[in-house]
Each structure stands twice: as C-alpha cells, then as structure tokens.
Amino acid sequence: MTSRIPRDSRLRLVRPRPLAAAPRAVNQRRPRRPAPRPPEGTPAPAELARMARSGLAAAARVARWADAALGPGRDGLTADGKATLADLTAEHAARELRLTPDQVRADWDTARLAGLVEVHGDRARPGWRLRAWHRDDSAVLRGWVALFDAWSLACPEPEDEEPAAVAEVVSAMPQVLSFLQLSAGPVPVPQLLDLLQQRVTELRTERCEIPYGPQRQPVTLAAAEPASAAGPAVGPIADAPPAQPAEETELAPLLDWALRALGSVGALTYGDGQATLTPLGSWAVWVKLEQICVAAQSPAGNIEQAAEDMLRGCAQLRPNAARAEYRAWLAARPVGNAVTELLAASRGEDALLRGLAFEALRVVGAPAEPDVRAVVEDSALRPYALLWLAEHDGVDPEDAHEVLTREEATWLWVDTAAAVADHGEAPMLVRHLESALQPTVPALLDEVRAVGHPRTVQVLVALAAAHPDPALAKAVRRAAFQVHTGGS
Numbered sequence: 001m002t003s004r005i006p007r008d009s010r011l012r013l014v015r016p017r018p019l020a021a022a023p024r025a026v027n028q029r030r031p032r033r034p035a036p037r038p039p040e041g042t043p044a045p046a047e048l049a050r051m052a053r054s055g056l057a058a059a060a061r062v063a064r065w066a067d068a069a070l071g072p073g074r075d076g077l078t079a080d081g082k083a084t085l086a087d088l089t090a091e092h093a094a095r096e097l098r099l100t101p102d103q104v105r106a107d108w109d110t111a112r113l114a115g116l117v118e119v120h121g122d123r124a125r126p127g128w129r130l131r132a133w134h135r136d137d138s139a140v141l142r143g144w145v146a147l148f149d150a151w152s153l154a155c156p157e158p159e160d161e162e163p164a165a166v167a168e169v170v171s172a173m174p175q176v177l178s179f180l181q182l183s184a185g186p187v188p189v190p191q192l193l194d195l196l197q198q199r200v201t202e203l204r205t206e207r208c209e210i211p212y213g214p215q216r217q218p219v220t221l222a223a224a225e226p227a228s229a230a231g232p233a234v235g236p237i238a239d240a241p242p243a244q245p246a247e248e249t250e251l252a253p254l255l256d257w258a259l260r261a262l263g264s265v266g267a268l269t270y271g272d273g274q275a276t277l278t279p280l281g282s283w284a285v286w287v288k289l290e291q292i293c294v295a296a297q298s299p300a301g302n303i304e305q306a307a308e309d310m311l312r313g314c315a316q317l318r319p320n321a322a323r324a325e326y327r328a329w330l331a332a333r334p335v336g337n338a339v340t341e342l343l344a345a346s347r348g349e350d351a352l353l354r355g356l357a358f359e360a361l362r363v364v365g366a367p368a369e370p371d372v373r374a375v376v377e378d379s380a381l382r383p384y385a386l387l388w389l390a391e392h393d394g395v396d397p398e399d400a401h402e403v404l405t406r407e408e409a410t411w412l413w414v415d416t417a418a419a420v421a422d423h424g425e426a427p428m429l430v431r432h433l434e435s436a437l438q439p440t441v442p443a444l445l446d447e448v449r450a451v452g453h454p455r456t457v458q459v460l461v462a463l464a465a466a467h468p469d470p471a472l473a474k475a476v477r478r479a480a481f482q483v484h485t486g487g488s
Contacts, residue, residue: 038286039184043279049137051280052144055266059111060133062104065093066117067126110265113150114143115366127366147265148284149335150367155261158253169254170334172199174288177262177277181285186274193255200251291331303332307341308348311356315423326360339368346381351419351455358384362391383412407451409437410444414453421459426466433463441472445479456483 043051053060069092085093085108090101097104111117115127132139147154152170176196180187259270267281277285292303302310302325310329314322330338339361346357361368372388375381383404390400401409413436420429438444448456460480464473 038283041184042283042286045137045141048280048283049140051266051278052140053133055280056110056114056116056140056144056147058103058107059114060116060130061097062093062107063111063116063126063130065097066108066124067130069093069096110147110154113153114147116143118366144266144280145284145287146367148267148281151261151265151267152258152334154264155257158257161254165250165254168200168203169196169251169258171203171337172196173258173262174334175199176258177267177281177285178289180268180275180277181282181289184282186276188274189255189259190273192259192275193252196251196255288331291328303328305329306345307338307357307360308345308353311342311345311353311360314356315352322356322359323363326363330360330364335364335367339364339371343371343375343381346384347378350422351415352423354381354384354415355419358388361388366392379411380415383408383415406437406447410447411451411453413437414448414451414456414459417459417463418453418455421462429463429466430468433467441475445476449479449483456480 042048085105087101090104090108093099093104094101099107108117112119114129116130116133117124118127127143129139129143152166157166173196176192176199179192179195259268259275262268262281263270266278267284268275268277302313305313307329310325314325317325333341342357342360342364346354348354361372369389369392372385372392376385376389378385386403386408387400390403391397395403404412413432417429417432420432433441433444436444438447445460448460453459457480460476460483464476464480467473467476
C-alpha cells in the first residue's frame, strides 16, 4: 500500500530565499515605532528652513563671498590655524560687503559654527551645506541645529567667572531649555534661575562636591539648649546666612550670559525679565527630547552609560544600530563633553573601544575636528585620527588608508588584530592576516616587530595558535619570542 501523500509535492507556497534576506525579513516583522509628530503649532519643515535661512543669511553671505573671492589657489582665509580671519581678509570682505570688520568676523564665526565654512588647519573651504543651501531644507536645518548646539561659543563668557562654574551652567542648560519647551510660552527669569540652581546642585552632588557659599556649622550642645535657659540664640546657626541666595547670586550672571547667547543664535527671545523659545528653538529642543525618548525605549538603552560602557554595549550591534545608539547618546549631552569622553575611552588598553570611539566621533562630525586634530601626535591614536580627518576632508573611506605611512598602517594592523584577538574568534584573526599591506609573512613580521606596538607579543602568540599552517605558526611564534626577549 503506497502513501497517498506525494513525497515531492509540486506545490510551492513560499519561494526559497537566500539566507541574506532572512535578517531583513525579521526586521520587517518587528513592529516599528510610528514616526513622532511635533507639538501642535510647530511650523512645517519648509517654514522652519525659511526661518533658518533668514537667521543665517548674513553668515551665508560671508561664506559665499569667501568662496568666490578666495577660491582654490588663493591665499588662506585664516590667520593662525584657529579659524580666525586674517586682518587683511576681514578688511577686504568689509569693503566689498559694506560691513565693518567686526561684523565680518562675527558672521564668519557663525558660518563656521553652522558648517557653512569648514576650516582645516590654516585653510578654509565652503561646507557642503552651503552648496545645498537653496535646494535642501534638511541641510539648512542641520546647519542651524549645529549652531544651536554650539550656543556657548556664540557669545564670550563672562571673564570674571570660574571655568568650572561656566561648564556647570552649560551642562545644566538642556534641562532649562526642556522646561522652556514644555512651558510653550514666556517663563520669568527668576523661575529659570531656580531651575538652573537645582540642576547645578544635582551636578555638584553627583560629584560629591561641597556647595559654594557659607555653610551651616554642626549643631553643638550649647546651641541646642532652650532659649529660656541659655538666652537668645547665638553662634553659628543664628549668624550663618542661608547658602541658597549666595548660589543664586553666583549663577544669575551666568544665566544671563546663557540666555543672551541662545538669543544670539535665534533659539529664544530674551527681555523684560522673561524668556521664550522661538519656533526654531522649540522645534530643536523637541527633536533632541524625542531622540532621548527613543533611546530610552530602545533595546540597547545605553543613553545613561559612560562612554566606555556605551561603546562596549554597542560592540555587538550591527553598524546601523550602533550609529543610532551613538546619535542618541550624543543627543543627551553637550557635544564638547561627549567628544572628551569618547577620546578618553579611546586611550584605554582595549583596542576595540579605540575603533568604536572613532566610529562614534564620525557621527559627531565637524564639531569633533579640533579635538581629533589635537590627538594626531598621540602615537596610539594617530592612525585613527588621520583616517578620521581624511574622511572628514572628503576622501573616500576606501582610499583614506593612503594617508597613512607604512609604519602607521602596520601599527593600525596590530591594534586591530589585538581587538580581534580579545573579542573575536580564531578564524577572524587568520582572515585579518590577509589584510596586511606586506606581500609576505616574513616581511609583515619584520615590520610588526619594528613598530613597537605594546600588544605585539600577545597578537603574534594568538595568531600562531589560530593559524592552521604549522610552518607559518612556528615562524610567528619565533617572532613573538624574539619580540619578548628583545632579540632581532
């Protein structure tokens, strides 16, 4: 008796698909979070872009003048390699644009912060946003948001204030801006000062610092006696003024500076003892709050982690997912602090974190350039920094390695091999051998021993243990022993 069920049915309800399509199909089945809508009353993106173009018109005018008058092959635009206009250039622009040199310099600084001009060393060139200024609303809004993020550079900080106090106010202002955005209207300055004081106190408490200003003395037995027995209260408790007014007095000038700086970039209006976010400022704060909320709801959820822990959490993510985590993490903190944290994480012993830190810095973009350029002389970070700068200058990522010398490329190969040895599998390390620039293994071993990477011995030992060729593994072990003993 034969089976009535055919063994090779001709019916194909589902077509075969390649394995590469499987992850995409899984992602498609995952419910996606609906695109958030901005608060009611927020202008359309085209209107926001029109506002941004209007606010940055003077900066765009100076950037276009520089592009036309001082194009390729002319003298440099900057005087000292620090994005400062040379005096002759500023006077030349002032005559042609019918402005004062000070106005030209102010518009130049605004153009630089908005990405309309990119400064590389002592040279400057038009940014890509200037090229797309009239046709791409998103480029215009990104440029304005870049200026908004750099608000603390828009106005000089008070000269008589401590740098630490200025840094605290800069770190606390996102919460003040969030309150302004949620208020959706004018907010009295005393109310903002009270909120700023609370946030600064929280920051100092997190660092276990003693608040500034007079403090209460410990209660003594004599001071604790009833007034009927000891007379009127005297001593430290009766005489010491409360700390709050002193701290409010300390922060009031800094709040005034911060509000004036934010007003100068078009994020808010400030006057008559109150502050109000502009439509552009309200939209920008809402976007950043939305990014933070998305990050808090994401599976990775690294937004509250320190840079090193965040990078470790992103190590197992796919590139797109990791970049999304980087963006959310960056949105939750001032860009200067974030860049400092990432570079500090890159200086550790874990080579994997070094590579991931510079991937996160690629997401930061232009605001990270001065800090990245400053670490070029650090031997451990130099190859990564040179590649970052080359890609930032517009070099194709596949060709960026050409900016490295042979020694720098070899050092980077060893550092990457150390990351693979610590976090990868043996076949990955064997495949990494094929990416070396040297045509033969003996040549690679000679140059690896010469660069003096601190992880050379461990990398060679791991490679010898992983490689299936006994003869090659023996040669690599011999090289590791020679490096360890200092032989040649």
